[in-house]
Amino acid sequence: MTHADRSDLRASADAVLARLVSDTTGTARLRDDQWRAIEALVADRRRALVVQRTGWGKSAVYFVATSLLRERGSGPTVIVSPLLALMRNQVEAAARAGIRARTINSSNTEEWETVNAEVAAGEVDVLLVSPERLNNPDFRDQVLPRLAAATGLLVVDEAHCISDWGHDFRPDYRRLRTMLADLPSGVPVLATTATANARVTADVAEQLGTGADTDALVLRGPLDRESLSLSVLQLPDAATRLAWLADHLGELPGSGIVYTLTVAAAEEVTAYLRQCGHTVASYTGRTEDADRRQAEEDLLGNRVKALIATSALGMGFDKPDLGFVVHLGSPSSPIAYYQQVGRAGRGVEHAEVLLLPGREDEAIWRYFASVAFPPEELVRRTLDVLGQSERPLSLPALEPLVELRRTRLETMLKVLDVDGAVRRVKGGWTSTGQAWTYDSDRYAWVARQRAAEQQAMRDYAGSTGCRMEFLRRQLDDEAAAPCGRCDNCSGVRFSDKVSASALDAARGELSRPGVEVEPRKMWPTGMAAVGVNVKGRIPEGEQAFAGRALGRLSDIGWGNRLRPLLAPQSADGPVPGDVVDAVVSVLADWAKGPGGWASGEADAPARPAAVVSMASYSRPELIASLADRIAQVGRMPLLGSVEYAPQAQESGPPPRSNSAQRVRALHEAFIVPQGLAGALAATDGPVLLVDDFSDTGWTLAVAARLLRRAGARGVFPLVLAVQA
Incomplete structure (x- = not known):
């Protein structure tokens, strides 16, 4: 492609961006690194890995690239995306740019046949797929091969999920390696994430074929968020933390998110704050899909002061003017924490980020750590049971024969599937008979990594240094430097005082x-x-x-x-x-x-x-x-x-x-x-x-x-x- 052609391509890209962001002035321009990624995908048909902070505009890269590739006759873009909230945001954003987007996920099973027909008819520009679909037998064996053959661009969003070194490993993402192997030559691939340190970045790059030994573009930018002011407030007990929220929630800018570590805590906090007169809604893994949609819409429309949420709202929720993120309890990983606080301040000059750690945090960390990859004898037992069975075994049929709870059993089987030891088929799971090695060194390293991340969160809460610099160093950001905005850089902004009435009400709620x-x-x-x-x-x-x-x-x-x-x-x-x-x-x-x-x-x-x-x-x-x-x-x-x-x-x-x-x-x-x-x-x-x-x-x-x-x-x- 000539220099003039690339100039024309850049002008077309900026025009698509203007439609995407509803810019009627024609002044919208892509950032330099956004253009570099788009140029690599569209002009050079390369693979790219983009590690940039939340709010940088990673979605603009793949939507602009999609529009340009479709104009040039390429097939639809396939975006593998982990959360329904993200999918809904993406469909709406695509429509603003004139891009026809559809989804296939667990909440719209009644639409799957229609969506597949629309894709086959060329009526869909972007297909968003949940990672779980990648190993559904019908989808994997019938839809995925056709999709891989026709895809014009493959996008892996929240790509840190592909790495078990990362904080949010999802075995289903590993199926992408199969799709990558089936892509025709010259089909560009884009992987994006905001939360990956150097080790996770290298692992993702290797698995997606965007490593140093390929002709790929890796863009890793500084992770500072100039709008965020980070603070930690140490309060003596849960009642005082609830009372502080009741007294000060109305003072926080705009609307925002209050994260809790458990579903029970989210429901408790929601009930208490409503009793105190605050307009809030609960958002957890137990929330029905219709209620989740309503909660998202209410927050987007500023009809609630806050969503009281678990990590179910962790990735992809897009509200540029989110004014604050409060954590009632400390996440176990600074990388997960950075990702969640990155929801705030994307389209405003100032947003408050506040951590209220609690003494119960570590007990909750220990519980979630207890559901790690099972010991070798349980894995071997599962493989033996599958190997001896003459028919596929469903999870309910397999569960009585092995000493693992269903969620942990399913996750383990997905890992074994990726490793080639088992295969998911109609009716359940079967053994492939392939030799399999228990990677005890890797699992032990991951466990040590989790322990190190927990210690880092203790250090963050007690640090007297710059908090943003601390988080950026945890993400191996070489440009990390004091931010000048956090409580340690610029002084304490939040009083630890609470009113007697709020404290009495909180104690009453928690002691009930x-x-x-x-x-x-x-x-x-x-x-x-x-x-x-x-x-x-x-x-x-x-x-x-x-x-x-x-x-x-x-x-x-x-x-x-x-x-x-x-x-x-x-x-x-x-x-x-x-x-x-x-x-x-x-x-x-x-x-x-x-x-x-x-x-x-x-x-x-x-x-x-x-x-x-x-x-x-x-x-x-x-x-x-x-x-x-x-x-x-x-x-x-x-x-x-x-x-x-x-x-x-x-x-x-x-x-x-x-x-x-x-x-x-x-x-x-x-x-x-x-x-x-x-x-x-x-x-x-x-x-x-x-x-x-x-x-x-x-x-x-x-x-x-x-x-x-x-x-x-x-x-x-x-x-x-x-x-x-």
Whole structure:
């Protein structure tokens, strides 16, 4: 292409940009590096890796390149994009530039056939695909080959997800290597991310074929965000942090996001701030898709002051005038933190970024770290089961045969699929028979990397140096320098003072006890495969009633009180008085609430007439004392305890595993002693079944079944804590 041709191409590119940003003056111009990337893709048909800060304009690169390539007869652009919020933003942005964009993702399954037909007819300029689609058997085997053959440009957005060195590794992204191998010669490829240090950048470049040994363009820019003012505010407890939000949320500029580490915390904070008169909405992995869309629209339209969100809102949400990001709790990685705070200040001169770390943060980090890649013996067990099966095994069929919970099992299978050891087909998963090596060194290195990132976040919170410089150095930004804007550079901007009224309200909200415990109603599938003769719905006469817990371990209220009490290393002992008082409050509210035995409703169950405790290896004194105190306060007899069977006493506590394995381990682990059975038969009413903790709910379900079979009129589970 001649110099004149490239000049004409640049003019055309700037014209597309003007349409994209709705510039009617004709003054919009691409940044130099944006043009360099577009030129490489369109004029030279090269591969490019762009590592630039959030708000730099990476989407402009692929939309402008798409428009120019389509004008020159290229096929549609395929964008692999991780989040629905991003996809919705991208479709709207594309339309402004006259680009026809469609999506294929989990929320629009009813449109897939229509979208595929439109792509085949040449009516789509951009197809946004979720990474999970890449290994769907029908899509992978039927749609993907045709798509690869016709693609004019492949874009991998949030490309750090392809690297397990990164903070947000997603095995589905590894399928891109297959698509890359099938691309015709000369099809350009663009990978983009805002959150990659040098190691992640090198790994992504190697996997996408944009490494140093290829004729590729790598653009890595400085990561400073001149609009962001970073601060950390150390407050003594969760109630004070909530009170601070209630007092100061209205003072923060514009509208923004308050991030929490757990779904439970997001829901707690949303409820409290609404009670304080703030217009906020919750946005988590549990939020229904329609509600997510409404929350996004309300934030974009400034109809809410803030979304109270988990990392479900982490990538791709595009609101240029977002005025603040507050973290109620510290993420475990400075790279993840940088990405989330990068949502703010993209189209305004000033935005506030504030971290309010909490003492519960590290317990939450440890929980998420516990779902890392499984140990080798569990992986080998899974491979053996698949290798011995004559047919594909679905996740529900495979789960009873291996000691992994479904989410962790699925992630592991995706990694094994990428490694070539298994394959996803119609009906489930099969073994390929290929040799596979457990890369223990790599997994151990990743674990050490996670630990180093956690230490970096501790260092960030306590740093007296420039905070933006700290984050940029974590991302290996060679241009990192003091920003002059953060609290350490320019002075503290936020007072730690809170009003007495807000603090009292926060303490009231966080100290309010009580969480419903939904009973198990269906047995896990595939139990016959592990020698347990149960299936389908648990008979109503053997089910527990809905139960109660004092709190969730992931709460920022009672969770903070219960975590130390129930931690594996905690000593056993009598139940503390404040915990007893709170449990009594739970019982009182339970009795009077909807469906409660004192509610006056016609179909309300009878009041509990007695108390039964659960056996425990680790906390027998805690559970026994709790059951005894409840019996005393409620003036009910304590009938005894569901005990471990002799063989279970010898083997120790059953492992915490997936539902099927958990039921297999529990179904013969307990007995109802003869004395307890006699007392149940003589008791005219349901019993309260007292335990310390419920994770999967299967201990309560199995014990309730035994008690009902032994003559109990009903079983109300009561525990101190549930996991989430």
